[in-house]
Amino acid sequence: MVREIEPPSVQKEFLLAALAESRRLDGRLPLEMRKVDYIFGEELGCVECRLGKTAVLAQVTATIAKPRDDRPYEGFLLINSEIGPMASSVYESGRASDDEVMITRLLEKSIRRTEAVDREALCIIAGEKVWHLRLTLHFLSDSGNLLDCAAMAGMAALRHFRKPEVEVIGDEVIIHSPDERAPVPLAIHHTPLCLTFAYYENLQPILDPIHLEATLCAGTLTLTLNAQREICVLSKAGGTPLAADEIMGVVRVGVERVREMVKHLEEELEKDKSTRVVEVR
Amino acid sequence: MFSVTSIPPSSTLSFADDIPSSHRKHPAELDAMDVDEVGFEDEYGGAGPSKRTIVTPGEIITSSKEYMRGHGTYVEDVNVVSSVTGTIDRVNKLISVKPLRSRYNPEVGDLVIGRINEVGPQRWRVDANGRQDAVLMLSSVNLPGGVQRRKIESDALKMREFLAEGDLLVAEVQSLLGDGVMSLHTRSLKYGKLRNGFLITVPPQLIRRLKSHFHHIPPPCGPTGVDIILGLNGFVWVSSGTSQERREGGEGFDAEGVYSDRNDDITPEGRQAISLIANLIKLLAREGVPLTETLIGEAYTWAAKNGLGIGTLNEEVEERLLSEVVGLDITKSS
Amino acid sequence: MSSSRLEILNDGGLRHDARRPYELRSTSFLLSTSSSSSTSSSSSTGLTPPDGSSTVTQGLTSVQVTVFGPREPRQRSLAAHDRATVAVEVGVVPWASSGSGAKRTRGDKRLQEIGAAIRQTFEPVIMTHLYPRSEIAINVQVLSADGGILPTSINATTLALIDAGISLLDYVTSISIGLHLLQPLLDLSQPEEMDLPTLVVASLPSSGKITLAQMETRLHVDRFEEMLTLGTDEEGRR
Numbered sequence: 001m002v003r004e005i006e007p008p009s010v011q012k013e014f015l016l017a018a019l020a021e022s023r024r025l026d027g028r029l030p031l032e033m034r035k036v037d038y039i040f041g042e043e044l045g046c047v048e049c050r051l052g053k054t055a056v057l058a059q060v061t062a063t064i065a066k067p068r069d070d071r072p073y074e075g076f077l078l079i080n081s082e083i084g085p086m087a088s089s090v091y092e093s094g095r096a097s098d099d100e101v102m103i104t105r106l107l108e109k110s111i112r113r114t115e116a117v118d119r120e121a122l123c124i125i126a127g128e129k130v131w132h133l134r135l136t137l138h139f140l141s142d143s144g145n146l147l148d149c150a151a152m153a154g155m156a157a158l159r160h161f162r163k164p165e166v167e168v169i170g171d172e173v174i175i176h177s178p179d180e181r182a183p184v185p186l187a188i189h190h191t192p193l194c195l196t197f198a199y200y201e202n203l204q205p206i207l208d209p210i211h212l213e214a215t216l217c218a219g220t221l222t223l224t225l226n227a228q229r230e231i232c233v234l235s236k237a238g239g240t241p242l243a244a245d246e247i248m249g250v251v252r253v254g255v256e257r258v259r260e261m262v263k264h265l266e267e268e269l270e271k272d273k274s275t276r277v278v279e280v281r
Numbered sequence: 282m283f284s285v286t287s288i289p290p291s292s293t294l295s296f297a298d299d300i301p302s303s304h305r306k307h308p309a310e311l312d313a314m315d316v317d318e319v320g321f322e323d324e325y326g327g328a329g330p331s332k333r334t335i336v337t338p339g340e341i342i343t344s345s346k347e348y349m350r351g352h353g354t355y356v357e358d359v360n361v362v363s364s365v366t367g368t369i370d371r372v373n374k375l376i377s378v379k380p381l382r383s384r385y386n387p388e389v390g391d392l393v394i395g396r397i398n399e400v401g402p403q404r405w406r407v408d409a410n411g412r413q414d415a416v417l418m419l420s421s422v423n424l425p426g427g428v429q430r431r432k433i434e435s436d437a438l439k440m441r442e443f444l445a446e447g448d449l450l451v452a453e454v455q456s457l458l459g460d461g462v463m464s465l466h467t468r469s470l471k472y473g474k475l476r477n478g479f480l481i482t483v484p485p486q487l488i489r490r491l492k493s494h495f496h497h498i499p500p501p502c503g504p505t506g507v508d509i510i511l512g513l514n515g516f517v518w519v520s521s522g523t524s525q526e527r528r529e530g531g532e533g534f535d536a537e538g539v540y541s542d543r544n545d546d547i548t549p550e551g552r553q554a555i556s557l558i559a560n561l562i563k564l565l566a567r568e569g570v571p572l573t574e575t576l577i578g579e580a581y582t583w584a585a586k587n588g589l590g591i592g593t594l595n596e597e598v599e600e601r602l603l604s605e606v607v608g609l610d611i612t613k614s615s
Numbered sequence: 616m617s618s619s620r621l622e623i624l625n626d627g628g629l630r631h632d633a634r635r636p637y638e639l640r641s642t643s644f645l646l647s648t649s650s651s652s653s654t655s656s657s658s659s660t661g662l663t664p665p666d667g668s669s670t671v672t673q674g675l676t677s678v679q680v681t682v683f684g685p686r687e688p689r690q691r692s693l694a695a696h697d698r699a700t701v702a703v704e705v706g707v708v709p710w711a712s713s714g715s716g717a718k719r720t721r722g723d724k725r726l727q728e729i730g731a732a733i734r735q736t737f738e739p740v741i742m743t744h745l746y747p748r749s750e751i752a753i754n755v756q757v758l759s760a761d762g763g764i765l766p767t768s769i770n771a772t773t774l775a776l777i778d779a780g781i782s783l784l785d786y787v788t789s790i791s792i793g794l795h796l797l798q799p800l801l802d803l804s805q806p807e808e809m810d811l812p813t814l815v816v817a818s819l820p821s822s823g824k825i826t827l828a829q830m831e832t833r834l835h836v837d838r839f840e841e842m843l844t845l846g847t848d849e850e851g852r853r
Contacts, residue, residue, distance in 0.1 A: 221828075234828055235828070236825070237731060239739060240826075241822065242824055355782075
């Protein structure tokens with residue numbers, strides 16, 4: 001991986017001094033997120049999520065495949081998240097850096113392992129045909145906190161997506177085109193969203209660090225929570241040591257934030273839905 | 282339910298109780314140690330762990346503000362805390378912890394043995410078991426033939442003829458650069474390229490700083506005796522002996538051959554003697570016995586008396602040697 | 616997670632391997648275990664023995680760690696002028712786990728993640744500023760896997776670093792914690808790890824602070840707090 005140039009020490013001192021007064025470079029409060037914008041694409045299941053200047057485009061596609069022999073009732077959900085040089089010049093295509101592995105693994109854990117999508121509902125004919133969903137994440141621009149943005153984009157896309165309705169008559173499967181019959185949404189159990197906190201020595205943690213803040217921090221902690229007050233993933237890989245109640249502190253903050261974020265996401269989805277005319281024949 | 286076990290080498294390596302104190306410390310050092318040993322224990326602010334001679338990372342050594350922190354420690358609030366596992370070393374108000382095992386920690390004036398890693402512009406980079414490669418500047422070596430002059434460009438072009446990658450050399454630490462890199466020099470006839478022998482690596486903790494690190498075991502041990510160089514970085518060179526004069530540049534000193542790559546002819550007896558000494562050193566090092574000239578000499582005398590010659594030592598002989606020469610009991614029953 | 620035939624906790628309050636909920640597996644810590652580490656004759660081959668090594672066994676999980684360094688960085692471009700860089704490599708021997716667990720070795724991503732977690736755990740604990748322009752290489756080899764690879768590796772790495780005489784702020788100790796219904800369990804074995812929400816915690820015993828916390832699988836916030844506190848307490852007892 002290309003090594004990044006370390007930020008100048010003046011900038012570092014300024015940032016830390018500002019944080020000591022609970023101020024951040026972009027004027028946010030320590031535990032405030034950047035503005036989240038969802039831009040829904042023409043197609044169903046295509047969502048671009050913007051978190052400040054960080055942008056991730058998520059696209060869900062579905063094909064029909066044969067299920068695994070040991071899990072005949074389960075469909076597939078594949079998450080494809082390769083960070084290319086488009087996001088930032090430090091990422092090289094082909095070779096995964098530590099950061100990239102972290103992001104990929106956490107997305108996988110947050111969305112797939114928490115069973116956000118009911119995979120058994122993807123079954124068409126047991127042992128024969130199931131839906132194979134593919135969630136592709138394109139990292140368009142990295143100005144810090146790619147992971148949270150990607151999780152939001154991914155979940156938004158999954159909830160935005162509609163799979164074509166299928167009809168099973170005997171052994172025959174008829175896939176109705178969207179013009180014929182209204183496509184159906186996926187069965188989603190819950191909406192896990194990621195929150196990343198950055199820690200500094202002897203300073204309070206901040207939510208949603210921008211790139212500079214993330215480079216200078218002493219450690220990060222990523223939480224995946226849902227609106228049901230459940231922790232799906234918690235990952236603090238090293239960094240500065242914290243006391244248990246400090247961790248609990250951010251978990252409590254996270255619970256509130258995620259509830260707001262899920263509400264915002266649902267409102268946006270609703271707004272988008274109202275613009276789409278669904279013809280029912 | 283917990284069993285904390287350690288295999289023999291580490292158990293004997295450090296725990297000095299098994300080793301007679303004469304082997305553990307240089308006599309002069311022992312004297313110095315005694316000076317204000319009395320009352321030291323009571324002076325420690327914190328009770329408990331500080332009484333122990335071996336501390337581990339995170340262990341509080343003292344909570345008294347009187348002490349200064351040395352190597353192997355750090356300060357947290359008012360406490361001096363150990364950062365390595367090792368023995369507490371105290372000089373007046375300075376507390377440091379010496380790790381039981383670690384890489385070589387260079388000091389100016391140390392004699393080290395190293396291997397050339399890289400030939401660079403005006404300098405060689407030498408692997409001397411340190412934390413980073415050491416530097417040997419072209420200006421800090423002697424020219425073949427002992428010519429005294431400034432090094433010129435043609436010398437720089439011939440650097441690989443003097444010392445090439447993989448060559449071993451003995452040198453002295455001239456200075457330590459800002460980030461701890463050792464800068465070496467070989468500006469003495471004692472120093473320079475090594476040949477006619479072989480290298481043994483031992484933990485650097487086993488080699489003490491002594492007046493001389495060049496030792497010679499005289500003739501019955503091989504036709505010309507055996508030379509031993511104890512490098513402070515844990516590299517030990519055992520080679521076929523040369524006479525005092527030849528070594529120091531006296532009569533018969535081959536000034537042109539300083540950078541020679543060819544070994545002299547060594548008789549089979551000479552080779553046996555070298556390997557016997559090497560085996561003795563390896564044995565002592567394996568059992569964590571600090572290496573000194575006298576100890577190696579005694580071990581050799583013992584070996585000669587008991588008619589040991591060729592081949593590796595067997596376990597029984599090793600045990601006898603250690604108990605009779607060093608006074609160390611390694612019987613497996615313990 | 617899928618239902619399984621395994622009874623996590625039986626009526627008598629014992630786990631499937633007859634442990635009580637808070638009981639750890641039999642554990643052994645060995646130092647200087649690399650065959651060539653104590654003393655060796657490095658002949659002309661130029662092979663250098665590791666500076667420190669350890670083997671930690673917790674139940675049927677066994678991990679060997681060797682530490683090289685501080686040494687001259689293999690890639691000089693990676694050197695930092697004011698501190699040592701830490702490089703971690705994780706490997707699993709093909710025969711480490713049997714049956715269903717064999718999937719673990721597949722996919723480099725998982726191992727890379729463990730490696731990154733170990734590196735980030737130890738970077739702040741090793742006093743890297745003492746060793747400028749050098750490199751500390753940590754090699755983790757999982758010899759047999761029965762749950763708790765990450766905590767075992769962390770424990771072994773601590774010991775190997777100590778064996779190498781590298782300055783640390785403190786020990787780092789780690790343990791895995793699971794939750795069965797309302798009962799927390801400690802030091803999970805492979806079958807338990809598959810079925811229960813698992814939390815891995817690593818902390819510094821003298822301050823009780825947490826350097827690493829990793830959890831997958833859903834869990835209610837309130838339960839989480841209970842597990843976290845328990846984990847920190849247990850580690851202090853090591």
